[in-house]
Amino acid sequence: MGTVFADLKIDEIAPNPEQPRKYFDEEQHKELKGTIEENGLLQPVVVRPVEGAATPYMLIAGERRWRACKAIGKTVIPANILKDIDDETAYVLGIAENVGRANMTIMEEAGGYADLAAAGWDPLKIAKQFGKTETHIKWRLGLLTLRQEVSEMVDKGQIKPNLAWHIAQLNPGNQMVAATRYVRGDFDSEAEAQHFANGLKMMEKQTSLTGEQAPDAETQENRKVQKAKAKDGLGKAEEVLLPLLEELAEKKPEDLAVILGDDLTRHVKVIGKLYSQVQLVRNLLSKAQGIQRAMEADFNRKALEVQKEAEEAKGKAAEAEGKAVEEKSASAEKKPDAKPVAKKAAAKPTTPRSKARPAVTTTRKTAAKKKSEVKPVAEEREATAAK
Numbered sequence: 001m002g003t004v005f006a007d008l009k010i011d012e013i014a015p016n017p018e019q020p021r022k023y024f025d026e027e028q029h030k031e032l033k034g035t036i037e038e039n040g041l042l043q044p045v046v047v048r049p050v051e052g053a054a055t056p057y058m059l060i061a062g063e064r065r066w067r068a069c070k071a072i073g074k075t076v077i078p079a080n081i082l083k084d085i086d087d088e089t090a091y092v093l094g095i096a097e098n099v100g101r102a103n104m105t106i107m108e109e110a111g112g113y114a115d116l117a118a119a120g121w122d123p124l125k126i127a128k129q130f131g132k133t134e135t136h137i138k139w140r141l142g143l144l145t146l147r148q149e150v151s152e153m154v155d156k157g158q159i160k161p162n163l164a165w166h167i168a169q170l171n172p173g174n175q176m177v178a179a180t181r182y183v184r185g186d187f188d189s190e191a192e193a194q195h196f197a198n199g200l201k202m203m204e205k206q207t208s209l210t211g212e213q214a215p216d217a218e219t220q221e222n223r224k225v226q227k228a229k230a231k232d233g234l235g236k237a238e239e240v241l242l243p244l245l246e247e248l249a250e251k252k253p254e255d256l257a258v259i260l261g262d263d264l265t266r267h268v269k270v271i272g273k274l275y276s277q278v279q280l281v282r283n284l285l286s287k288a289q290g291i292q293r294a295m296e297a298d299f300n301r302k303a304l305e306v307q308k309e310a311e312e313a314k315g316k317a318a319e320a321e322g323k324a325v326e327e328k329s330a331s332a333e334k335k336p337d338a339k340p341v342a343k344k345a346a347a348k349p350t351t352p353r354s355k356a357r358p359a360v361t362t363t364r365k366t367a368a369k370k371k372s373e374v375k376p377v378a379e380e381r382e383a384t385a386a387k
Contacts (some may be wrong), residue, residue, distance in 0.1 A: 002082075002083045002084065003080050003081065003082055003083075003327070004080070004083065005044065005078070005079070005080055005081070006078075006079060006081055007076050007077070007079070008047070008076065008077060008078075008079045008081075009055060009075060009076055010066070010069060010070050010074060010076065010077050011075075012055055012056050012057055013045070013047055013055060013057045013058070013059060013066060013077070013079070014050075014053070014054075014055040014057070014058050015063050015182070016059050016060065016090070016094060018087075018091060018094075018115075018235070022128070029067065029068060030065070032064060032065070032068040033068045033071055033072050036065070036068050036069060036072060036074075037072055038349075038373070041065060041069060041077065041078060043065065044062070044077075044078040044079050044080050045059060045062030045063075045065055045066050045077060045078070045079045045080070046059070046060040046061040046062055046079070046080045046081070046082060046093065047059055047060060047079050047081055047082070048060055048081065048082045048083070048085050048090055049081065049083065050271070054370055057079070057081070058093050058322075059094075059303075060082065060085075060090050060093050061093060061094055067078075069236045069297055081302075088119055091115065091116075091119075091335065092116065092129060095112040095116070095130070096129070096130060099200055100331070105148075105154075105155040106140070106143065106154050106155060106161050106164070106317060107143065107151050107154055107155050107319050108142040109140055110141060110143045110144055113137055113140055113141055114141060114144055116129075117141065123137040123138050123141065124137075139161065139162075139165050140161075142168050142169075143161070143163050143164055143168050144163065145166060145168045145169075146167065146168045146175060146247075147172045148165060148174065149177050150168075150176065150179045152163070153179055153183060158183050159179060159182060159183065160190060162190070162194070163182065163190050163194055164167075164195070166178075166194050166197040166198060166201075167179055167197050169197070169201055170197060170200055170201060170204065171204060174197075174200045174201075174204065176202075177200065178193065178196060178197045178200060181193070192286060192289065192290065193288025194290070195286050195287045195289065196210065196290040196293050196294055197290075198287070198290060198291075199287075199290040199291035199292070199293060199294030199295070200294045201363070202291060202294065203294050203295065206274075226266050233291070282297050304343055
């Protein structure tokens with residue numbers, strides 16, 4: 001692999017499309033332009049020749065410098081030309097040039113290592129190449145399971161790499177829960193957020209932390225005893241030990257030297273052991289708090305799911321009821337009108353009124369005839385009475 005120095009035309013150089021670095025800070029870009037305008041380009045870019053390409057050279061290292069020179073109107077740029085170099089070596093050199101820089105994002109670094117791993121490099125080989133530990137490489141590679149929204153939080157510095165790795169072990173839904181709560185400020189420290197993430201992981205591995213079956217009476221009784229004992233012990237520590245330590249903290253060193261005398265060394269050892277145990281218990285309680293928060297988050301999520309299912313069922317029922325009403329209305333509109341039937345029944349043939357009149361006339365004549373027959377009888381009775 002030979003190296004040749006030359007001043008190349010900027011337009012003869014193309015950026016590497018496989019460049020692991022994707023983000024370029026605009027403020028730093030402005031600063032670099034100002035530095036180059038004032039002092040010139042102090043470090044040449046690194047390129048390699050590309051046969052048959054539209055531009056004869058491709059960047060290996062120095063894309064920020066190349067961009068800045070192009071932005072301020074330079075037409076020529078100093079370059080080190082590497083000859084007889086394969087794609088893999090060129091890519092490694094590009095990563096090496098960026099990986100130690102503070103302005104390369106965590107996810108870009110992880111992506112660079114991932115490309116080498118895809119090319120057959122194991123974490124140990126990558127670590128040796130870049131002067132990192134194998135654990136560092138593995139943890140960076142572990143970040144690649146983060147969902148896009150969380151990756152952006154990591155690149156913005158909202159979530160540190162150590163916590164990001166623990167979040168990356170979760171399923172996508174829980175990743176968002178842990179990341180959002182941390183960025184929102186729900187935890188007093190990064191360690192608390194880490195314990196919360198670990199608690200969520202435990203919830204993923206098993207249906208519940210207490211088992212699927214309800215504990216028997218003996219187990220419940222043992223838990224009550226343990227709970228009472230723990231509360232009693234912590235209560236005594238708060239009532240007795242804490243005031244004693246607060247009282248000792250107010251003393252001056254010279255007073256303690258006189259008061260404790262020959263027992264001072266023994267008390268220093270006792271306090272040292274006490275401090276160690278307090279740190280251990282503090283860590284355990286923090287983990288327990290993380291698990292408790294994870295259980296609450298899981299419970300709240302399940303409650304929301306149940307509520308959502310109930311609302312969906314209610315919506316479906318209302319939709320079905322509305323559909324039934326519409327179908328009923330449509331069916332009623334299709335039925336024939338009842339009025340024509342009624343008219344048809346009423347339109348029975350009847351005797352014309354003109355034909356009914358003779359019947360009425362005959363009746364009147366009959367009545368008159370009867371009246372005329374009754375009249376002579378009445379007259380005869382009157383004549384007899386007169387005699």
